[in-house]
Amino acid sequence: MSRITAIASNTLLELVRQKVFYFMLLFAAIAIGVAFVASGMPFAEQFQVLKDAALGATSIFSFLLVTLATAMILPKEIEDRTLYTVLAKPVSRLEYLLGKLLGVYLLLFVAMLLMSVLFFVALFAREQLVIAATLKDYGPGPDGEAAVAAVKAAAFNWNLVPAILIIFTKSAVCAALTLMLSSFATSWIFTVMISVVIYIIGHVQPIAREAWLAQSGVNPSSVMKLFLGFTSLVFPDFQLFNIVDEIVVGNAVPGWMFGQVFALGLGYVFIYTLVGYIFFSNREL
Amino acid sequence: MSEPAISIQHVTKVFPIPFKRERVVAVDDLSLTVEPGQVYGLLGPNGSGKSTTMKIVLGLVTPTAGKTEIFGCDSTRVASREQVGFLPENPYFYKFLTGFETLQFFGKLCGLRAKKRDERARELLALVGLEGAADRRIGGYSKGMLQRIGLAQALVQEPRLLVLDEPTAGVDPAGSREIRDLILGFKARGITVLLCSHLLEQVQEICDRVGILHRGKLISEGRLTDLISIENQTELILENASPELLAEIAATTAASGARLVGQRKPQQNLERYFLDVTGGNQ
Structure with a gap:
């Protein structure tokens, strides 16, 4: 375990010293810009637009961050020959792979923590401005208190926290998928391209499957069932992670649904890591 | 008797060339022992095949055939x-x-x-x-x-x-x-x-x-x-030998039936000279 944590902390340190967190400035600009642009809307819409934009940006930034960071790990280490010095120590290839993946997850955790803090600060600042304006309109009294309560209810709800965790899980699946691809790919550009394609297929294939099944109007044959099962396994069903959209619009999402999505994400991470290890352990260095 | 530090036994490594039917034999039935x-x-x-041999010893490359051990432990093991x-x-x-x-x-x-x-x-x-x-x-x-x-x-x-x-x-x-x-x-x-x-x-x-x-x-x-070593030759290095002594040695050598192959001033190597003049020896 100490070897895995040593490789993980080294990976995190490498990415941090490469100044990958500069993209946070862009995220902050988006959060502030959206809050400013939405200021003319009614307060409920303001908060919804802000949440929508911030969570959307969090999802895209975290996907880009983990995909680019993970895709470069193995090809760069092989090209720089740093891999040889590490694997010449008593480190197994599984420990190496898990250490690298854990390092990317640590990076993702820090990045998402920073983005969440920025998001909540922007949301809180907007909420305070709207409350101040509401109190000015209604003045002190029961009407004012009711209006402030309505503003607070529209601004923040606790479901935002699991929504952020779902985005983390989705990005974690993308990182494991990218690491699996880079375990046999020879170029990081190929890995990034295939990861993006699978990301898109992952969003589209459940819709296509539903449409095809509805159109055919018949029970699929066992061969077709096998094919659909295989494609579901290879291409993660990212539509399931879209319950974040439900949270943004304020719909209640039951706890079991969160649990199901986390379990599914964990399953994908396990399968991709296992397949990646099988490829990597047989790879000639 | 202690175990060898490295034992390489009949190791062969063949690399197939992708998309071709050819293959490269990087190491061919290599056996050696390092005490x-x-x-x-x-x-x-x-x-x-030196680097491939090293990589096999270090477990970075798996041999196609044969076995390597480090102090008795299979080198494919971590x-x-x-x-x-x-x-x-x-x-x-x-x-x-x-x-x-x-x-x-x-x-x-x-x-x-x-x-x-x-x-x-x-x-x-x-x-x-x-x-x-x-x-x-x-x-x-x-x-x-x-x-x-x-x-x-x-x-x-x-x-x-x-x-x-x-x-x-x-x-x-x-x-x-x-x-x-x-x-x-x-x-x-x-x-x-x-x-x-x-x-x-x-x-x-x-x-x-x-x-x-x-x-x-x-x-x-x-x-x-x-x-x-050149088995049938012997090197003598003399200090302060007079020309007479050298002539005497040459004559004795010839009389004994041996052959004087060469006579020259020994030279320091270029590396030592370089280190002397650049102060690298200090």
Whole structure:
């Protein structure tokens, strides 16, 4: 375990010293810009637009961050020959792979923590401005208190926290998928391209499957069932992670649904890591 | 009887060429043994299979056939690497780490505890003469400094076997001399060294035994002194010998039926001269 944590902390340190967190400035600009642009809307819409934009940006930034960071790990280490010095120590290839993946997850955790803090600060600042304006309109009294309560209810709800965790899980699946691809790919550009394609297929294939099944109007044959099962396994069903959209619009999402999505994400991470290890352990260095 | 430090038994490595039916035989039925405490030189022209052999010994490449062991442990097992330190050719380390952090990192990989790791890192930086550069990032190190930090990381877990691939490649004569002296120091401490080098003069100076690879095959192997001695010749080096004495020796030689092959002033080598004039010996 100490070897895995040593490789993980080294990976995190490498990415941090490469100044990958500069993209946070862009995220902050988006959060502030959206809050400013939405200021003319009614307060409920303001908060919804802000949440929508911030969570959307969090999802895209975290996907880009983990995909680019993970895709470069193995090809760069092989090209720089740093891999040889590490694997010449008593480190197994599984420990190496898990250490690298854990390092990317640590990076993702820090990045998402920073983005969440920025998001909540922007949301809180907007909420305070709207409350101040509401109190000015209604003045002190029961009407004012009711209006402030309505503003607070529209601004923040606790479901935002699991929504952020779902985005983390989705990005974690993308990182494991990218690491699996880079375990046999020879170029990081190929890995990034295939990861993006699978990301898109992952969003589209459940819709296509539903449409095809509805159109055919018949029970699929066992061969077709096998094919659909295989494609579901290879291409993660990212539509399931879209319950974040439900949270943004304020719909209640039951706890079991969160649990199901986390379990599914964990399953994908396990399968991709296992397949990646099988490829990597047989790879000639 | 102690187990050999390295035992290579009938090892063959074949690399298939993708999308072709051809294949490259990098190592062809290689068998050799390195005894504990020896400095073994593995020689050969480019493409002779030296690096592949080293990678097989280190478990980085799986042989197509045959078996390698390090102190009796199968080298495909991770545990075999607990006894080995490796310095690759043109070593590259994480450029974002300092020299001290690099040794700390490799110490962690070898399971050293924090206090021991700290002590070991400082001790090794002193050994390779990099105390002054301990807090500088590796990205700013010169070629010679990289080789020295490479040697230090290879020694971090106090291994019984060192595998060194071109340890002085690209290093200036003074740095090369220092590295050679370090290797001789390891030998004195009983550490086994497997050395791969193109610098034959250096190999001759420090190796006990050599093996020569050519197109993946071991074409010659043995004790260095046995391999390069000219059995029917004897060298005499005299100091302050008068011309009369030299003439007398030549006459006696001729009278005995032997032949005087040559008579010349011994020369110091260019490296020693270079070190003398540049002060590298001080």
